[in-house]
Amino acid sequence: MDKKIVGLVGIVITLVLILVAFFMPWYSYSMKGESSLPGGSLDMNYNFYLTKAETKGSFYGEEIDITGNYSNSSLSSLKSVFDNTMYLNIIALIFSVIALVGFLGFSFNFGNPETMKKIGVIFGFLTLIFALIAPIYFMNGYGDLVEESYSAYISAGGLESEFDFGFWFSYSEGGSEMSMGPGIAWYIMFIAGIIALISSIMLILNKKEKMKLEPQY
Numbered sequence: 182m183d184k185k186i187v188g189l190v191g192i193v194i195t196l197v198l199i200l201v202a203f204f205m206p207w208y209s210y211s212m213k214g215e216s217s218l219p220g221g222s223l224d225m226n227y228n229f230y231l232t233k234a235e236t237k238g239s240f241y242g243e244e245i246d247i248t249g250n251y252s253n254s255s256l257s258s259l260k261s262v263f264d265n266t267m268y269l270n271i272i273a274l275i276f277s278v279i280a281l282v283g284f285l286g287f288s289f290n291f292g293n294p295e296t297m298k299k300i301g302v303i304f305g306f307l308t309l310i311f312a313l314i315a316p317i318y319f320m321n322g323y324g325d326l327v328e329e330s331y332s333a334y335i336s337a338g339g340l341e342s343e344f345d346f347g348f349w350f351s352y353s354e355g356g357s358e359m360s361m362g363p364g365i366a367w368y369i370m371f372i373a374g375i376i377a378l379i380s381s382i383m384l385i386l387n388k389k390e391k392m393k394l395e396p397q398y
Contacts, residue, residue: 184387188284188301188379188382188383188384189380191376192277192284192305192308192376192377195277195280195373196274196277198369198373199312202366202369202370202373203231203270205365206235206364207364208228209229209362209364210226210362211224211225211358211361212224212359213357223240225239225240225245230366231266231366233250234249234250234251235247235248251263258326261322262319265318266315266319273308273311273373276308280304283297283300284297284301285297286300286301287301287384287387301384302384305378312370312371312374316363316367316371320348350362
């Protein structure tokens with residue numbers, strides 16, 4: 182297949198993935214447990230999106246379905262992390278759109294091919310950079326919040342813990358389970374970055390082939 186077409190399809194996929202990441206959870210955790218009490222089972226799922234948090238499940242016989250934003254007092258500590266991650270996502274999305282313009286111009290001979298190629302490559306690599314910065318920043322920012330919150334809880338109770346709460350965590354004992362970790366959007370951004378890299382390389386390689394194959398007059 183023509184490297185030019187591979188690159189073009191790749192940058193379109195990159196743009197779509199970054200857009201999808203806006204609407205998918207960036208972090209999730211779940212809690213499950215059994216109880217001898219009537220109706221007594223716990224099955225809760227918490228999903229954190231860029232602009233909202235959702236709580237759904239069954240809390241010992243009571244169905245829960247709550248959606249809140251990060252301006253809520255109980256979620257305010259998360260606001261800056263999610264806001265900054267959203268801004269990084271927006272920048273990556275804008276760069277991917279500009280890169281797509283370059284890829285289209287080069288592929289279909291709109292404007293100056295060399296200029297279009299430079300736009301496609303430069304903004305393709307910028308898309309790669311910000312598509313990776315967003316989840317890495319989120320991992321550091323959210324992971325720090327988890328550790329700080331849990332440490333404060335342990336200290337306030339005068340307790341000691343053998344658990345290492347971080348970005349990934351799972352625990353199971355006596356019929357109770359708890360797990361937390363990144364949501365699908367976090368992984369999507371890494372995939373988008375890798376595809377942006379491949380697309381940009383395809384565009385560079387295509388130019389080299391054109392230089393070798395086109396006759397000089």
